Amino acid sequence: MSHDHDDRPRLTAAQAEAALNPPPGRNGGDLVVESLQGLGATTVFGLPGQHALGMFDALRRSSLSYVGLRVENNAGFAADAYGRITGEVAPLLLSTGPGALTSLAALQEAAAASAPVLAISSQIPTAGLGGGRHGYLHELRDQKASFRDVVKSVHTVRTASQIPSAIAAAWESALTAPHGPVWIEIPQDVLLAETALPPVSAMDATPRELYPRPELTLAAARLLSRAERPAIIAGGGVVRSDASGKLLALAEKLDAPVVTTFGGKGAFPWEHPLSLQSWLEDRHTTDFLESADVLLVIGSGLGELSSNYHTFSPRGRVIQIEADAGKLESNHPALGIHSDAREALADLLEAVETREDPTAPTRVRTLLEQVRDRIDAQDLTLEQRVLASVREALPDTAPSFWDMTILAYWAWSAFDARHPNTMHSAQGAGGLGYALPAALGAAAADPSRPVLAVSGDGGSMYSIAELATARQYDLPVTWLIVDDGGYGILREYMTGAFGEATATELARPDFVALAESFGVPAVRTSPDALAADLAKAFATPGPSVVVLPALLKMFAPTHL
Secondary structure, X not given: OOOOOXXXXXXXXHHHHHHHOOOOOOEHHHHHHHHHHHHOOOEEEEOOOHHHHXXXXXXXXXXXXXXXXXXXXXXXXXXXXXXXXXXXXXXXXXOOOHHXXXXXXXXXXXXXXXXXXXXXXXXXXXXXXXXXXXXXXXXXXXXHHHHHOOOOEEEEOOOXXXXXXXXXXXXXXXXXXXXXXXXXXXXXXXXXXXXXXXXXXXXXXOOOOOOOOHHHHHHHHHHHHOOOOEEEEEOHHHHHOOOHHHHHHHHHHHOOOEEEOOOOOOOOOOOOOOEXXXXXXXXXXXXXXXXXXXXXXXXXXXXXXOOOOOOOOOOOEEEEEEOOHHHOOOOOOOEEEEOXXXXXXXXXXXXXXXXXXXXXXXXXXXXXXXXXXXXXXXXXXHXXXXXXXXXXXXXXXXXXXXXXXXXXXXXXXXXXXXXXXOEEEOOOXXXXXXXXXXHHHHHHHOOOOOXXXXXXXXXXXXXXXXHHHHHHOOOOEEEEEEEOOEOHHHHHHHHHHHOOOOOXXXXXXXXXXXXXXXXXXXXXXXXXXXXXXXXXXXXXXXXXXXXXXXXXXXXOOOOO
C-alpha cells in the first residue's frame, strides 16, 4: 500500500536546523504552546496556578496572545465565546484540582452549545498518579473523571513526547461536527522537565467532514417536494456550520416557513416573508409547526426550549438533520440524517423540486399577528420598549451575549439578530454569569467592533471581577446590567408556584460606583434614555457599564 506524502508540511531551513539542534532552555510547557501555534492558535485564555506554571512561562517565548481572566469559570466562558464567534479552537489553560474544577460549568455550556474549547489542565506530579492518596497539593483521586461526562473527549499525557499528538487529537475532536469542548491533562513535572525534542512545526488536525448519506437525502427531498404544508425549524447547527445562505435558498425553493430556535438566532432573516421569527414559547407557533405535514428540523435536538417545554407534538413527518448522533430522534420519531447542517442543506438544495405556495406568506403573517395580539394583551409595554432600545442602539454586526435574565428570555423570542452568529446566550446549560466574560472573549477575537453583554443584578455578581479584565485589556465591551433587586425570574416562578418568593431578594452594590472603582466608565440610565446611553457607550472606545434599574416581567407562558 503506497502513501502520498506530497501534502505533508515542509520544514524551512531554519526549522530543519532547530530540529537537529534544539534551542536550550525549553520544557514541556514549550511543547504545549508550540503545538498550539503549529495548529494555528493565536489567542489563549486562562488563569495560572502552581502546577501549570510551565505552560504559562512558555507563553512569553511564544507569539500567542494571552487573555487572563480572574476566575477559571469566566475564562471558560470567554473561550466559549471566542470559539463560537471565530469557529476556531479556543485554548483554555488551567491549573490542577480547584482551578480545573472551577471551569466545569463553563465547559458544560460549551458542550451544550457546541463551542470548540480546548481545555489544557495541569495535573499533580507523575509520582502521585494512579489512585494512591499521596496528599499532593490540589490532588484528586481521578481528575479526568470529573470532566469525562461534561466534555466531548478526554486526552491524557504522561510524557513529553505525547504532548503534541494529544493536543492535535484533541484539536481535531473539538472541531469535528458537532463542535465541543475537549480536555487534556499534563502532570506538573512533565510541563517543567527540560526537553531535547525539536520545536513542534506545523501539524495537521483537519476535522473529519460529516456528510449525509445519499439515500437519506433523496428520501428527504421527495418528502419535502411533495409536501402540502412544509415548515422548517432552524437550530444552532445552521449558525455554527455557516449555512444560513443555503437555508434561505432552500426555504425559498420550497416556499417553506422558517422558525429559528433560540440557539439559531440570526440563521434566517427576521423580516423575510417566510420568517416565523423565534416565537417558540408560544402556543400559536407550536400549533403552526404541529400542522405541518412535513417538518424539516436542522441542527436542533428539539429540546425543552425548542419544543415549548416538550408540549410540541408534530402530526406530520419529521426530517431531522443533526451532527450529534445522540440527538437524532431523541424527542420525536423522524427520518434522522446524521450530518453537518451545511453539507446536508447543500445536498437537499440540489435534490428538492421547486414548489410554489402563494399562501405561505399569508399564513406566516397571520401567525405573527396572533403572537403580537397575545403579547399586547398582557400590558408589557416597558419590556418591549427596553428591548427595542437595545436593538436600536446596537450596531447590526455587533455581537451580543446574554446572561440568564428576564431581558434575555424576551430576546430569545423577540430580538432581531440581524446577522448570523451575532447573538449568543447561556441557554445551552443555563448557568449564571455568562454574559460579561463571554463578551470579553468575543472582543478578544475581534476588537474592531463593540460587543454587548446583558445581565441581571444577580447574574452580574458572578462575573463582576472581570471588570478588571475588561479594563486591563481595554476591550470594547458595554455591559448592560438590569437591576431589579434580586433573581427576577426565580421571584416570578416562586410567586406563581407558592404564592411568595424565598431567597430571591439581594443586597447589591452601587454598580456605577463599583464599575468606576475598576476604572470603567458607568452610567445609571432609564428606559427613556437607554437607547442614547447605550449608543454613546458603543461609540466610546474601551469598556463601559450601563445600569438600568427596572422591574421587568415575562410574558405569560403557554405550555402550562
